[in-house]
Amino acid sequence: MKRHAVAVSNYITAFIIIISLNFLLPRLMPGNPLQAIYGEEALIAMTPELKAELISRFGLDKSLCEQFFNYLMNLCQGDLGYSYYYNAPVFEVILGALPWTILLVGAALVLSTTLGAVLGVEAGWRRGRAGDKVLLAGLMVLNGFPDFFIGMLLLLIFGVMLNILPLSGAVSPYANLTGVALLWDIFKHLLLPLSALTLAGITGSFLLTRNTMIGVLRSPFVLTARAKGLSPAAIRYRHAGRNSLLPVVTRAGVMAGRMATGVLFVEMVFSYPGLGHLVNTALTARDYPVLQGVFLVITVSVLTINLFTDILYTRLDPRVSYAY
Amino acid sequence: MLEIHDLRVAYGNKNILNGIDLSIRQGETLAVIGESGVGKTTLGLCIAGLVQGKVSGQVLFQGMDLLKLSEQDLNKMRWNRFSLVLQNVENVLNPVMTIIKQVTEPIVEHGIRKKKYAVEKAVEVLSRAGVPSSRYEAYPHQLSGGERQRAMIAMALANDPEFIILDEPTASLDTLTRLEILKLLREVGRDRALLVITHDISAAAKLGDNIAVLYGGKLLEKGPAKEILTAPCHPYTRGLLRSYPNMTTVKDLQGIKGRLEIPQKGCCFYPRCTQAVDICREEHPPIARKGECYLACHRGGIVPLLQLKDINVNYGPVAAVKGANIKVYEGETMAMVGESGSGKSSLAYSIMGITKSFSGSIYLDGSKVKKRSKEFFRRVQMVFQNPAESISHRHNVLQAVREPLDIQNLGCDGERKEKVRRALDEVQLSSDDEFLSQYPYHLSGGEVQRVAVARALILKPAVIVADEPTSALDASVQAKVLKLLMELQQNRGLGILFITHDIALARKISDRITVMQAGEIVEEGPAERLITRPGHSYTRALLEAAPDMDFIEQEQNGVDLRESSLSSCSFLAKN
Numbered sequence: 038m039k040r041h042a043v044a045v046s047n048y049i050t051a052f053i054i055i056i057s058l059n060f061l062l063p064r065l066m067p068g069n070p071l072q073a074i075y076g077e078e079a080l081i082a083m084t085p086e087l088k089a090e091l092i093s094r095f096g097l098d099k100s101l102c103e104q105f106f107n108y109l110m111n112l113c114q115g116d117l118g119y120s121y122y123y124n125a126p127v128f129e130v131i132l133g134a135l136p137w138t139i140l141l142v143g144a145a146l147v148l149s150t151t152l153g154a155v156l157g158v159e160a161g162w163r164r165g166r167a168g169d170k171v172l173l174a175g176l177m178v179l180n181g182f183p184d185f186f187i188g189m190l191l192l193l194i195f196g197v198m199l200n201i202l203p204l205s206g207a208v209s210p211y212a213n214l215t216g217v218a219l220l221w222d223i224f225k226h227l228l229l230p231l232s233a234l235t236l237a238g239i240t241g242s243f244l245l246t247r248n249t250m251i252g253v254l255r256s257p258f259v260l261t262a263r264a265k266g267l268s269p270a271a272i273r274y275r276h277a278g279r280n281s282l283l284p285v286v287t288r289a290g291v292m293a294g295r296m297a298t299g300v301l302f303v304e305m306v307f308s309y310p311g312l313g314h315l316v317n318t319a320l321t322a323r324d325y326p327v328l329q330g331v332f333l334v335i336t337v338s339v340l341t342i343n344l345f346t347d348i349l350y351t352r353l354d355p356r357v358s359y360a361y
Numbered sequence: 362m363l364e365i366h367d368l369r370v371a372y373g374n375k376n377i378l379n380g381i382d383l384s385i386r387q388g389e390t391l392a393v394i395g396e397s398g399v400g401k402t403t404l405g406l407c408i409a410g411l412v413q414g415k416v417s418g419q420v421l422f423q424g425m426d427l428l429k430l431s432e433q434d435l436n437k438m439r440w441n442r443f444s445l446v447l448q449n450v451e452n453v454l455n456p457v458m459t460i461i462k463q464v465t466e467p468i469v470e471h472g473i474r475k476k477k478y479a480v481e482k483a484v485e486v487l488s489r490a491g492v493p494s495s496r497y498e499a500y501p502h503q504l505s506g507g508e509r510q511r512a513m514i515a516m517a518l519a520n521d522p523e524f525i526i527l528d529e530p531t532a533s534l535d536t537l538t539r540l541e542i543l544k545l546l547r548e549v550g551r552d553r554a555l556l557v558i559t560h561d562i563s564a565a566a567k568l569g570d571n572i573a574v575l576y577g578g579k580l581l582e583k584g585p586a587k588e589i590l591t592a593p594c595h596p597y598t599r600g601l602l603r604s605y606p607n608m609t610t611v612k613d614l615q616g617i618k619g620r621l622e623i624p625q626k627g628c629c630f631y632p633r634c635t636q637a638v639d640i641c642r643e644e645h646p647p648i649a650r651k652g653e654c655y656l657a658c659h660r661g662g663i664v665p666l667l668q669l670k671d672i673n674v675n676y677g678p679v680a681a682v683k684g685a686n687i688k689v690y691e692g693e694t695m696a697m698v699g700e701s702g703s704g705k706s707s708l709a710y711s712i713m714g715i716t717k718s719f720s721g722s723i724y725l726d727g728s729k730v731k732k733r734s735k736e737f738f739r740r741v742q743m744v745f746q747n748p749a750e751s752i753s754h755r756h757n758v759l760q761a762v763r764e765p766l767d768i769q770n771l772g773c774d775g776e777r778k779e780k781v782r783r784a785l786d787e788v789q790l791s792s793d794d795e796f797l798s799q800y801p802y803h804l805s806g807g808e809v810q811r812v813a814v815a816r817a818l819i820l821k822p823a824v825i826v827a828d829e830p831t832s833a834l835d836a837s838v839q840a841k842v843l844k845l846l847m848e849l850q851q852n853r854g855l856g857i858l859f860i861t862h863d864i865a866l867a868r869k870i871s872d873r874i875t876v877m878q879a880g881e882i883v884e885e886g887p888a889e890r891l892i893t894r895p896g897h898s899y900t901r902a903l904l905e906a907a908p909d910m911d912f913i914e915q916e917q918n919g920v921d922l923r924e925s926s927l928s929s930c931s932f933l934a935k936n
């Protein structure tokens with residue numbers, strides 16, 4: 038019980054800090070939002086009255102304190118502000134992009150963690166033998182490439198040269214597909230960005246699992262499992278693997294944070310209409326409300342994933358709840 | 362059932378087991394004992410095919426060579442035909458699986474039963490092993506050491522194997538839990554063969570039909586448990602037994618000299634053996650039959666240093682000693698107890714040749730002593746009851762202690778003086794020039810007696826005949842002198858014939874005790890047996906008269922005590 042209270046208060050603190058940062062950071066950026074909205078020339082031509090009205094409409098004339106208070110109040114009502122670029126509530130703008138990112142990041146997170154873990158278990162089991170060496174070398178090389186670079190490579194090979202997968206977007210435009218055809222279309226569009234993101238994330242969980250596995254294989258209970266005459270697969274996964282998984286699960290939370298930035302680049306490369314894409318547009322337009330909204334959504338999701346992995350961890354390792 | 366021939370295991374170029382021969386019959390329990398790090402665990406793992414190192418030899422399990430089996434075939438045998446209870450260390454059970462799952466696992470994995478029925482079986486073995494049912498769903502870290510040990514035994518029973526290897530099943534358990542585990546194992550071992558690997562000699566005694574002693578990757582001795590424990594032949598076995606605190610033996614704890622280090626060649630025990638000879642340095646002795654046991658020692662086990670056969674001492678018509686037979690073994694104390702005038706000193710005098718009026722023969726190192734040559738005195742020295750008998754009052758300390766060297770004509774003056782100093786150090790006396798020039802009448806009784814001991818030790822004799830050497834000393838000085846002798850015994854293998862009238866003292870320092878009454882030996886045997894189960898009425902009388910510290914106050918005031926305790930008892934007052 039106590040442990041849960043500690044964890045929850047940790048998360049609340051983190052949440053408050055994040056909201057404050059999220060509010061402050063865009064306002065500390067150079068440049069004037071009005072300038073960004075209407076362009077340099079229009080701004081010069083504008084009458085001071087008009088300017089003042091716009092400023093008061095966006096609340097830019099109030100003190101930071103008041104702005105923050107307003108911001109919090111609106112937040113409580115689910116009001117993330119109004120995008121003066123899209124001319125729509127930020128909430129709606131984000132809602133349009135969010136599912137794609139969730140799909141992409143969620144799938145990439147699960148895939149890279151599981152694949153990395155399985156490969157790590159196999160490599161650790163074969164430590165020093167050919168299979169292990171090949172995997173290790175291959176994944177280390179892969180680790181050297183940034184995620185958007187992997188994305189560009191994939192795009193070049195499968196999209197441009199082989200021309201078997203779509204180059205951009207999340208669905209084919211104006212195709213009006215439904216049912217299975219739509220799903221297949223979505224899948225095809227997802228495949229490349231997903232692969233890029235997964236490949237970029239796989240090395241971390243692979244290395245961690247492999248190293249843990251090597252340590253775990255020396256534990257007495259693995260000897261017990263061997264003595265019991267269990268099949269190698271049972272020893273590898275049920276006994277050694279499951280115990281090697283613990284740090285990997287903890288790490289999935291960290292991974293989620295890193296992927297949140299990775300996905301921005303990958304979405305740009307593939308023009309995938311997710312949050313990354315949105316951020317890109319908002320950045321060039323200095324669309325503060327959208328930026329704030331996106332960052333908020335991302336940080337809250339990352340926090341949630343962390344909480345989730347924490348809970349999963351207690352499930353996987355009975356000793357954790359005992360140790361606190 | 363299990364036969365092991367010339368089993369060798371090496372990790373890299375470090376040899377752990379060097380040719381083990383063993384056999385265990387159906388329903389028999391073999392206990393392998395030895396110090397930490399001698400390869401006991403390795404032996405157990407090796408049988409199950411679980412060591413990483415280089416393995417050679419034969420492990421015949423019902424005629425099938427386990428070492429030749431493929432991993433798959435071995436997997437079919439594991440747990441079904443033989444199982445292991447590994448050393449109960451942390452994490453010996455999977456930390457993230459419940460106990461019952463881990464017990465059920467091998468039943469299901471080996472396809473013996475479907476999951477549902479396997480759980481039934483798991484519950485059966487768990488309850489048989491005495492794991493409380495509330496602990497079935499627990500994780501290993503939630504169990505106590507004893508419960509974990511039981512769970513592992515239950516797990517080993519899951520597939521009804523014919524043979525179980527147990528590695529340190531009683532280590533780190535409290536005595537009561539330990540006793541229960543031993544009971545459980547005895548019951549488990551009734552219908553199957555067990556190999557118990559342990560440094561717990563008491564567990565080996567309780568469980569083992571046979572005992573094998575492992576050292577330096579070799580078996581030094583094996584045989585029926587009773588033989589090994591009551592009459593060990595090998596110096597190493599004796600050392601193990603002596604250093605094991607228990608309620609059976611009575612002698613003070615003694616260790617084994619040196620530390621565990623295995624030489625490249627020769628008897629693996631020779632660096633720590635106090636009776637090693639030249640050949641011990643060259644080759645390891647083969648294991649050969651000796652009586653009911655098997656023994657690996659060039660010298661046939663612990664050697665007798667001094668043997669007295671049919672000694673009669675007659676002073677005219679008075680027969681002081683009648684047909685005494687006594688053996689003093691290397692590194693052992695033979696205590697001779699008896700009341701004043703029972704002929705103890707006469708026997709000592711006959712050994713040293715001080716009295717001529719005796720018949721019978723004396724053997725030293727196996728050969729008959731014809732005359733008391735210089736050589737004899739280099740091997741056998743005496744400490745007398747009255748130090749004045751050993752030390753002439755005309756000699757100062759230096760001269761007194763140096764005299765044996767002068768007689769034997771050993772070394773130059775400087776060397777002799779150096780040896781004197783060292784001998785005095787050994788008995789914890791001052792060795793400065795001032796002390797060396799003291800005369801006996803300037804010293805206290807304890808100091809003179811220690812000078813006498815130093816004099817007896819200066820030639821590094823093999824045997825000391827000590828006639829009441831400490832009776833003139835007060836208890837604390839006596840304790841010091843005796844400790845010194847015991848230490849020399851441990852480190853040099855000194856054989857001691859300790860003559861005393863004090864059986865309480867004999868009990869603390871002797872391996873064997875001879876009881877003498879009116880010139881006749883009435884009883885002889887291992888100290889613990891003689892003390893706890895005396896056979897002769899005279900021995901019993903001596904034991905009853907021996908000093909103890911039970912106070913008798915209670916007996917005198919018995920009535921008062923009871924009355925006062927009754928009146929203060931609140932329970933009685935209420936009723």
Ligand SMILES: Nc1ncnc2c1ncn2[C@@H]1O[C@H](COP(=O)(O)OP(=O)(O)OP(=O)(O)O)[C@@H](O)[C@H]1O
Pocket residue numbers: 372377395396397398399400401402403404413448560
């Ligand atoms: N995998 C290994 N690689 C190298 N050396 C090893 C290995 N396992 C054991 N040894 C060495 O083999 C020797 C015997 O070890 P073993 O575990 O058999 O001792 P033991 O008699 O069971 O000791 P204890 O009573 O402490 O359990 C030790 O010196 C140990 O360091």
Ligand code: SF4
Pocket residue numbers: 596628629630631634635636637638641646657658659660661662
């Ligand atoms: S006497 Fe020699 S062979 Fe016998 S135990 Fe001692 S060293 Fe080994």
Ligand SMILES: [Mg+2]
Pocket residue numbers: 401402403448528529
């Ligand atoms: Mg061990």
